[in-house]
Structure formats: structure tokens, C-alpha cells
Amino acid sequence: MTTYDKLMAHARETAALGQIAGRLGWDQETMMPCGAARQRGAEMAAIEAVLHARRSDPQVGDWLETAEAIDEQGQAQLREIRRAYERATKVPADLAKRIAQVTSEAQGKWAAARAAEDVAAFLPVLQEVVALKREEGAALADGGDLYDAMLRDYEPGTTAAQIADIFDAMRPRLVDLRAAALDRPVPAGVSGTFDEAAQMRLSQELATTFGYDLSRGRVDKAVHPFSSGSGDDVRITTRTSATDPFNCFYSTIHEVGHAAYEQGIDATYALTPLGQGVSMGVHESQSRIYENQIGRSRAFTGWLFGRMRDVFGDFGINDADAFYAAVNRVDNGYIRTEADEVQYNLHIMLRFDLERALMAGDLLVTDLEAAWNDRFLADFGYAVDTPSNGCLQDVHWSVGLFGYFPTYALGNVYAGCLYQALRKAVPDLETQLAKGVTSGATGWLRDTVQQHGGLLLPRDLIRRAGGIEPTETPLLDYLEEKFSALYGL
Amino acid sequence: MTTYDKLMAHARETAALGQIAGRLGWDQETMMPCGAARQRGAEMAAIEAVLHARRSDPQVGDWLETAEAIDEQGQAQLREIRRAYERATKVPADLAKRIAQVTSEAQGKWAAARAAEDVAAFLPVLQEVVALKREEGAALADGGDLYDAMLRDYEPGTTAAQIADIFDAMRPRLVDLRAAALDRPVPAGVSGTFDEAAQMRLSQELATTFGYDLSRGRVDKAVHPFSSGSGDDVRITTRTSATDPFNCFYSTIHEVGHAAYEQGIDATYALTPLGQGVSMGVHESQSRIYENQIGRSRAFTGWLFGRMRDVFGDFGINDADAFYAAVNRVDNGYIRTEADEVQYNLHIMLRFDLERALMAGDLLVTDLEAAWNDRFLADFGYAVDTPSNGCLQDVHWSVGLFGYFPTYALGNVYAGCLYQALRKAVPDLETQLAKGVTSGATGWLRDTVQQHGGLLLPRDLIRRAGGIEPTETPLLDYLEEKFSALYGL
Structure with a gap:
């Protein structure tokens, strides 16, 4: 197997797991019993952790350094694998975790604020989200434009x-x-x-x-x-x-x-x-x-x-x-x-x-x-x-x-x-x-x-x-x- | 964190992923479009590979050697983790893969043989399944009774x-x-x-x-x-x-x-x-x-x-x-x-x-x-x-x-x-x-x-x-x- 082939085998399994995460999302919106929400949160976190670990696997980084594609399709595959790898590795784990926590909390506060027509109740957590996303953007941007880095997603x-x-x-x-x-x-x-x-x-x-x-x-x-x-x-x-x-x-x-x-x-x-x-x-x-x-x-x-x-x-x-x-x-x-x-x-x-x-x-x-x-x-x-x-x-x-x-x-x-x-x-x-x-x-x-x-x-x-x-x-x-x-x- | 706590954190994530695999099985029998069967096969293989890797993780083996439970519940948790670990590690990977392949093929041949009322058409592949399962049983039995080892599952x-x-x-x-x-x-x-x-x-x-x-x-x-x-x-x-x-x-x-x-x-x-x-x-x-x-x-x-x-x-x-x-x-x-x-x-x-x-x-x-x-x-x-x-x-x-x-x-x-x-x-x-x-x-x-x-x-x-x-x-x-x-x- 060439390095490219190894990378692709890894990427295929990641893609299959990504499809599974997507199917869980579909299930959540269509079929899931209402009482299963908390458990589903733990299940989604588990599959997301697996996906993140695969995307940021140092082995992938090593392979990317030497993998060579033989055609346009292969180059595009490498481009997408590299984009996912950089996305997964540039943001410090602590920051990613903090963003997950705060945005989860923010959604609840947003819904409550909207129902109460109370902008002020939403602003503090939105302030936190904005600050964290700017921090993430800076990590992703590598000195370039912060919003451009966000657009890349x-x-x-x-x-x-x-x-x-x-x-x-x-x-x-x-x-x-x-x-x-x-x-x-x-x-x-x-x-x-x-x-x-x-x-x-x-x-x-x-x-x-x-x-x-x-x-x-x-x-x-x-x-x-x-x-x-x-x-x-x-x-x-x-x-x-x-x-x-x-x-x-x-x-x-x-x-x-x-x-x-x-x-x-x-x-x-x-x-x-x-x-x-x-x-x-x-x-x-x-x-x-x-x-x-x-x-x-x-x-x-x-x-x-x-x-x-x-x-x-x-x-x-x-x-x-x-x-x-x-x-x-x-x-x-x-x-x-x-x-x-x-x-x-x-x-x-x-x-x-x-x-x-x-x-x-x-x-x-x-x-x-x-x-x-x-x-x-x-x-x-x-x-x-x-x-x-x-x-x-x-x-x-x-x-x-x-x-x-x-x-x-x-x-x-x-x-x-x-x-x-x-x-x-x-x-x-x-x-x-x-x-x-x-x-x-x-x-x-x-x-x-x-x-x-x-x-x-x-x-x-x-x-x-x-x-x-x-x-x-x-x-x-x-x-x-x-x-x-x-x-x- | 104690070694027991580490083992349990790992086991919780594995259990969540196991639930996901189960939900995919449910989806397959109730909701999945008929044309998705082949792709689902790849998705199931990917999540099963993740589960197997987690259950047979050498880290789990190391933790099991020193983990101590403080009560009956903890002892039972360790008993179940150990059973899954032994199940996953005692069978050589090649044999497990061969069993997966042959049983997948055997199901198709069984269905065809049943439809054709043709026992002879099923026997060769059943022979293979029996031989492979006996081999697996021997690996699991560690010198003990082969069928008892199978019952443990x-x-x-x-x-x-x-x-x-x-x-x-x-x-x-x-x-x-x-x-x-x-x-x-x-x-x-x-x-x-x-x-x-x-x-x-x-x-x-x-x-x-x-x-x-x-x-x-x-x-x-x-x-x-x-x-x-x-x-x-x-x-x-x-x-x-x-x-x-x-x-x-x-x-x-x-x-x-x-x-x-x-x-x-x-x-x-x-x-x-x-x-x-x-x-x-x-x-x-x-x-x-x-x-x-x-x-x-x-x-x-x-x-x-x-x-x-x-x-x-x-x-x-x-x-x-x-x-x-x-x-x-x-x-x-x-x-x-x-x-x-x-x-x-x-x-x-x-x-x-x-x-x-x-x-x-x-x-x-x-x-x-x-x-x-x-x-x-x-x-x-x-x-x-x-x-x-x-x-x-x-x-x-x-x-x-x-x-x-x-x-x-x-x-x-x-x-x-x-x-x-x-x-x-x-x-x-x-x-x-x-x-x-x-x-x-x-x-x-x-x-x-x-x-x-x-x-x-x-x-x-x-x-x-x-x-x-x-x-x-x-x-x-x-x-x-x-x-x-x-x-x-």
C-alpha cells in the first residue's frame, strides 16, 4: 500500500463513521423518543470524539507529508483530508471543549430569551460565544483573516x-x-x-x-x-x-x-x-x-x-x-x-x-x-x-x-x-x-x-x-x- | 482519577458507541431505504471496527490488572469489562475476520438453500462455519470446554x-x-x-x-x-x-x-x-x-x-x-x-x-x-x-x-x-x-x-x-x- 492508499483507507472509515453521526442526527429529529434526549447527547459526544480523534490522528499528519496523488481526483481527496486535519488540529482541545459547552448552554438561553422577548438575557452568553469564536478563528487563521478562516468550514x-x-x-x-x-x-x-x-x-x-x-x-x-x-x-x-x-x-x-x-x-x-x-x-x-x-x-x-x-x-x-x-x-x-x-x-x-x-x-x-x-x-x-x-x-x-x-x-x-x-x-x-x-x-x-x-x-x-x-x-x-x-x- | 475511574470512563464511551451500533441495526430493519444496504454494510463495519479496537485496547488490559472496585457494583462492572476484553483479545484478528466473511456468505447460501429445499447446497459453507467456530471456541476456551466458552457470550x-x-x-x-x-x-x-x-x-x-x-x-x-x-x-x-x-x-x-x-x-x-x-x-x-x-x-x-x-x-x-x-x-x-x-x-x-x-x-x-x-x-x-x-x-x-x-x-x-x-x-x-x-x-x-x-x-x-x-x-x-x-x- 502506498501512503496515499493508507490515507484513503483511513478516510473511508472516517467517512462511514461520519455518515453514522449524520444518521443519528436524522433519527433525533424524526424518530427518537422525547425521553431519549439526554442519552442521545452522550451517544453523539462519543461518536464525535471518535471522529475528532480520527481526523486529528498524528498518523494522518505524517501520511499527509509524504502522500502523493496520481491524478486530479487524488489531489482533491488530499485537499479535503488536509482541510479536515488542519481544522481538527489547529484548535486547542480545551478551546474546542469550551466552545461545545458554551454553545450548548447558549442555545437554551437563546430559546428562552426569544420566548421572553428579552435581548438582554441573551447578551452575556452571546458575548462569551463571540469571544470564543474569535479565539477559534484566530487559531484557524494562522495570522490571516479571521472571518475567512471561518468561511473555510x-x-x-x-x-x-x-x-x-x-x-x-x-x-x-x-x-x-x-x-x-x-x-x-x-x-x-x-x-x-x-x-x-x-x-x-x-x-x-x-x-x-x-x-x-x-x-x-x-x-x-x-x-x-x-x-x-x-x-x-x-x-x-x-x-x-x-x-x-x-x-x-x-x-x-x-x-x-x-x-x-x-x-x-x-x-x-x-x-x-x-x-x-x-x-x-x-x-x-x-x-x-x-x-x-x-x-x-x-x-x-x-x-x-x-x-x-x-x-x-x-x-x-x-x-x-x-x-x-x-x-x-x-x-x-x-x-x-x-x-x-x-x-x-x-x-x-x-x-x-x-x-x-x-x-x-x-x-x-x-x-x-x-x-x-x-x-x-x-x-x-x-x-x-x-x-x-x-x-x-x-x-x-x-x-x-x-x-x-x-x-x-x-x-x-x-x-x-x-x-x-x-x-x-x-x-x-x-x-x-x-x-x-x-x-x-x-x-x-x-x-x-x-x-x-x-x-x-x-x-x-x-x-x-x-x-x-x-x-x-x-x-x-x-x-x-x-x-x-x-x-x- | 483512579485506574477504576479511567476504565469506567472508557467503558462508558464504548457503551455509548455500542448503543449507536444497535440503533443502526434498528434503522436497518425499520427505516432504511432498500438501496442503502451496501453502504450500510460499510458503515456497520466501521463502527464495529471502532468497538473492537476499544474493547481490545491494550490500555484496557493494563488497567484491568490494577483496577480495584470498592463495592459489589464496581466488581460487577470489572467482571463485564474483563469478559468483553477477553472476548475481544482471545480470538486472533485473522480468525475473526474470516468468520465475519464466511458467515456473511453463509447467510446468503442458507436463504437460497432453504428456498430451493436443497440441504446439500448449504452443507459446504456450513462445514466451513462449524470448523471456524470450533477454532474460535478453542481460542476462547483456553483448554476448557469449547461449548461452555461459546455459552459465555x-x-x-x-x-x-x-x-x-x-x-x-x-x-x-x-x-x-x-x-x-x-x-x-x-x-x-x-x-x-x-x-x-x-x-x-x-x-x-x-x-x-x-x-x-x-x-x-x-x-x-x-x-x-x-x-x-x-x-x-x-x-x-x-x-x-x-x-x-x-x-x-x-x-x-x-x-x-x-x-x-x-x-x-x-x-x-x-x-x-x-x-x-x-x-x-x-x-x-x-x-x-x-x-x-x-x-x-x-x-x-x-x-x-x-x-x-x-x-x-x-x-x-x-x-x-x-x-x-x-x-x-x-x-x-x-x-x-x-x-x-x-x-x-x-x-x-x-x-x-x-x-x-x-x-x-x-x-x-x-x-x-x-x-x-x-x-x-x-x-x-x-x-x-x-x-x-x-x-x-x-x-x-x-x-x-x-x-x-x-x-x-x-x-x-x-x-x-x-x-x-x-x-x-x-x-x-x-x-x-x-x-x-x-x-x-x-x-x-x-x-x-x-x-x-x-x-x-x-x-x-x-x-x-x-x-x-x-x-x-x-x-x-x-x-x-x-x-x-x-x-x-
Whole structure:
């Protein structure tokens, strides 16, 4: 065995154990009895300790010094193994343990503070989290930019400056588009109640329609929809609401986008470092293009309108155009996770700028609420009413997830680039979607993006697939064209 | 930290990882997509490798040499850690690997041979399994009895000679009882079809009735019912058949017995070597006493008859006595898993004698079928018709599970001892059971058996709980009394 082979054998076993940890996470959100939470905490800690020990194994460090790859794939494997090794070894064990403890505690305090609308109750522990994450960032950065070092966990090969360039260019056009759309009457939505079992059945149908392979996956309910797992075991969850079937269907399509990425990866990468999506941003590009550019298109919604009429009968919307308008409503709202295609990115940019300032030490935790509220007023045109609609709405910072937020909007930017290329590559795309056929779109995405798994770094992958340097222009052009037509702007 | 504390910290993490492996097994039988089987194989191999490395860690061996326990509980913890360490280190790695490979292959060949009714097709690989297991037994036995060494995996502290004494005393009385009952008319069974969703709902009710804590467990369907997990996450499965509701209900009660044992263990033992049932035999004593002595009693079946009438209406049985006879039918049959209380033990004794002879080298694999058929004719009074009804019916030997079969009947023997003591301890037991109240019985079992987890070795545990040396007499007295009354013998 060569050193490379030894490293890969070790990495394969680590990848298999990583899949197990992921499956436990799925179980926790879908199947686990409520009384098992504390025991599960100990079980998760045990498998995480095993994973950490494997990733930081000095043997891996030694092997990495001499391992040689014979091709592009091998080099990418080594790149990912090295990234995991450095991530695991650069942060002192004491600091990692302290972060785990404080973020665990912070989540509880965040939930309580949000419920009580009491920002002050959350600030002390958030202050601790910020201080610890800055310390961790410094350890990871090795003298380089602290926030860039954090980004490496979620979007390797991309810098905060690159993201800031894109976001800064997006903001004025999105603020204008939002204001213009909100100036027009809000389209009618659905009315009545929708059988939840029927929603789940139509969800399964939608998943299959979008190419999700149910022989290597399954659909369950969870409070917060997610996709989980890689290779031959990629599971999704969705949720139902008796009065809001779109929440169910578009959650399903979104998660199918994530799952299709994982299911579409070259089978030879299975249970290796390349056998999973390369970044959060690219992952989100797949979920978003399935959900929005395809799933909320005029063509596809025409087909979905028919299926919903078949299943639910009359539901207060009488033609396909009104249905299209209803699934693309732009309306005032405070909550990121409920935002439409236009306003979603404004939410993300707000968080990106604030968390970058927190990490740089330019914004104090005590000034966070005021900074949030000022920025929200500037971009959305009205004031935050309560903290749970403002700076207490997301769990992310309490968990220590700094560097994660921007990948959501980056995913939309990537989706814009990909969709532009897809329309050229599949000229009859709309004709297909109008019949509920997504194979032209999903096949192209599999070939250009999904199959590569972790082979190419995000920006390289999008450049190759989209044919252009990753840029916000296609997304903004798409949004302006779509919503100008919808709102008669 | 003392050496004992270090050993325990290590053991706790191993126990947590063991729970994870168990949960994966549950997932595989209940939730896993069919296309994920190969990947799951790699995942299971990875976690098993981690567990084996931990159990055989030389550090554990060093600690065991000097660790000192301060009390009975600590001594039992060390006993269990030592047993796992010796199990993991005495068998050479090459041999363990070869056994894993050959038994994996043998299961496939067994299934094919059973489907084709072709014993000869199974014999070569069974021969390999037997040879490898004998080699493993020799490694484990350290010059002692080979089969005793195998028993240690399933029934620590019990010898084959002790089991043989019990079984030899049981056989003639059971053969006679069987023949006498079969000489009488077979009672009528249920007729019609039974809604399977309603069966699952009544199963949940039965589980709760028997004290199963659903906040720390759940009930799902599986092809072969089982119980899985320890502590705060103990899950059971059952199955439904439209024409045979008893299969569902008694599978549920049986698995609830296993689960109640795990759920009833002293919480301070959770995620330690003592935090699980001490042996297969004691486990089976709990599942069997729930299922048979309690669940198939005249008193409890009277209550169940009422509940089934409530749920299913008329199902061809018109009074509680006929119902009691129907759930206790003794009928000719070849299959162990479908056998009644009387005949079940005859099935086990047959397998025990044959597998002991195989391991001792006194029976050749090529003579197995003839030996099986001769013994079956002698004990059951009629001849095996096809191999799938004879020596090909069980998966156990193909998996290399030698030493496992006797624990089924040992469980019945233990259940007999416990039931005799329970009736004395809870004088109004029948009055309670007639109202569907099991708390008197299950509370006594929790106090005398379940809470102790792995603290006491099986025979010591049964002796303390039952107040007598473990013996077949109470079981045989109970069976003769019950079936004599039922069949007018």
C-alpha cells in the first residue's frame, strides 16, 4: 500500500463513521423518543470524539507529508483530508471543549430569551460565544483573516472580500425591487384547509417528479425540514400545515434539491472525502434552483396547479396565472425563513455584515440589536417590532455558526449563474416543466454540478458549469425580469 | 482519577458507541431505504471496527490488572469489562475476520438453500462455519470446554452441563404432555380479517398496558419483531397479518418484555457495562413471562378478549373460555417460531443437542439432516416433510450463533421459577390481570429482576428473585397444570 492508499483507507472509515453521526442526527429529529434526549447527547459526544480523534490522528499528519496523488481526483481527496486535519488540529482541545459547552448552554438561553422577548438575557452568553469564536478563528487563521478562516468550514476557497463584492452589488438593486413590488397590491393566497396526509402523498410525488430516488432515500416529517446523508442513503424531511400547503411542497422541493446533489455524486466517490457536496453555498444553489428557478417558474407552477386541483379540489385560486402569483407573493415580513426570493437575500446581507463586524471586533454585542434594527429599517422600509422578529429570530449565532449565513445568498447567486446556463443548454426547458417533466433540468445539473461531489472548489465548479465567473448579475436579472412581469413594474 | 475511574470512563464511551451500533441495526430493519444496504454494510463495519479496537485496547488490559472496585457494583462492572476484553483479545484478528466473511456468505447460501429445499447446497459453507467456530471456541476456551466458552457470550456463568441436566429432565414430561394434548381435538381459532392499522393501535395500547414507557421507546413494524437499545431509548417492533392478529399482539407483548427489562434497569447503570440485560436467557425470561405466563393466562386473555371485541367486533370466537383456548392452541407444526408453549422447548432441546454434538466433533455436518429428522420424529411423533420445515428453518447456524439456542428454553425455565415466586408475592395477581392491570406483575419483575441489569450473573439473579435454585420443575408444573385443564387431560 502506498501512503496515499493508507490515507484513503483511513478516510473511508472516517467517512462511514461520519455518515453514522449524520444518521443519528436524522433519527433525533424524526424518530427518537422525547425521553431519549439526554442519552442521545452522550451517544453523539462519543461518536464525535471518535471522529475528532480520527481526523486529528498524528498518523494522518505524517501520511499527509509524504502522500502523493496520481491524478486530479487524488489531489482533491488530499485537499479535503488536509482541510479536515488542519481544522481538527489547529484548535486547542480545551478551546474546542469550551466552545461545545458554551454553545450548548447558549442555545437554551437563546430559546428562552426569544420566548421572553428579552435581548438582554441573551447578551452575556452571546458575548462569551463571540469571544470564543474569535479565539477559534484566530487559531484557524494562522495570522490571516479571521472571518475567512471561518468561511473555510462552509465555503472553502471563497473569501469574505469576494462575498462582500457580490453582496454590495446586489443590495441596491434588491432594495429597489423590493420597494417597487411592495408598492403594488399583494396577490391573493390560498384559502381553506388541506388534508395533511394528502400533502405528504403529493410531497412524495413531487420528490419523485424532481428525480429523487426513493430506493435510496425517504421522506418524513420534521419541525424544521432538512436533508441528511450522502451516497445511497439520503433522507429528506418536510412539514405540513393545514392552511399552508405551499410550505410543505416548497420545503419538499428545496430539500430534494439538496438530496439530489448528494444522490447525484459519482458513485466511485462514495464514503470518501469527495463523496459529499463541496460546500454549503453549492448545496444551497441546488436546493434553491429546484425550489425557485424551476419550482416557482410559471411553467412548472402551471403543472403543479393542476395536480393540486386534482388532489384538493377548489382551493380559492381559479387559474394558473393567479396560482403563479400566489406562490411568488412578495409581502412585508420580519422572518428570514418565510421570506420570498427578493427579500431573502436582504436578510442574509444584513446578517453577513453584522457577524463580520462582530468577528472583527468592530461591533459590540451590546450594540447588536440597535445595529440590526437600523439596518432592517434601511433595507426593508419599516421598523422591527419585537426582538423575536429581529435579532433573536435565528438560532445560528447561539450555536456559534459564524460564516454560515452568507452561504445561503451565495447559493442563490450560484443558482442564478446555473439557471442562465441551463436555459441555454435546454432550449425547451419551459415546455418540459409545463408538463411536470424536470429531467432536462435535473439531468443537466447532475452532469455539470452534482456528479463532481467535492472534486472542484465551489467557485471553480460554478465557473465550469455556468460558463462565467460567479457573479450576482444573472440572479438579479432573473429576479427583476420575473417580478417586474408579475407586479407590472 | 483512579485506574477504576479511567476504565469506567472508557467503558462508558464504548457503551455509548455500542448503543449507536444497535440503533443502526434498528434503522436497518425499520427505516432504511432498500438501496442503502451496501453502504450500510460499510458503515456497520466501521463502527464495529471502532468497538473492537476499544474493547481490545491494550490500555484496557493494563488497567484491568490494577483496577480495584470498592463495592459489589464496581466488581460487577470489572467482571463485564474483563469478559468483553477477553472476548475481544482471545480470538486472533485473522480468525475473526474470516468468520465475519464466511458467515456473511453463509447467510446468503442458507436463504437460497432453504428456498430451493436443497440441504446439500448449504452443507459446504456450513462445514466451513462449524470448523471456524470450533477454532474460535478453542481460542476462547483456553483448554476448557469449547461449548461452555461459546455459552459465555450469551449466558455467562452457566455451563452446558447445567443446561443439559435441566433439558434432560424436561424432555420426557414435555414429550408426554405434547402427545396427550395432540390426542385431543384442536380448539377453533379466529376467522375473518383484521384491520392492520387497528392491530397496530391495539399493539400500542397493549405495550402501555404492560408498562412500556413510550416516552423512552417506540413501536414500529418489522418483518421479524425485535427489541433494541438500552436505557432511555428502547424500541420495539411487531408485525401484522390480516388473518392472524394474535401474531401481532403476542409479538408485541413478547418484545415489550424485553424492552421493559432494558427500561427497568437502574438509571445509574445507564451507558455502563451493567446498563443492559445480563444474558439472553434472563432476557427471554422477561419476554416469555410477559407473553405466556401473564399474557396467555386465563385472567388476562379474558380482558384481551373484551378489548378485541371492542376493536374488531365479532371475530368468530364467542366467549372468553374459547378465546383462552384459541391463544393456547397446541397443534402439529414443524416451525420453532410458530410453536406453542409446550412444543417450543422441544424444538430448542433438539437444536441444543445437535449443535453441541457439532461443536464437540461428535456429529458431522453431513449427518446433520438425518440426525435432525430422527430426533424430530422421536419427540414430535411425525416426520419432517421438507428441509425448510427441518434443519434449514433457522438462520442461526449460518450466522455462527452456536450457544444461542439453549437460552430460549432457559428463559422459559427461568420464567417458570419467577412466575412461581410472583404468584406468592402478588396474591391477587389474577384479579388484577382480569382487569387488564399488569402493574403488580411488572412491578415485582422490575424490583426483583430488571433493575439489576448486569449486576448479578443469571443463575444468581434467578435464585435471588425466584427463591430457589434454577430448575425446570416450576415450568413443567405450570405447563402440565395449564394444558391439562385446557385439554381435559
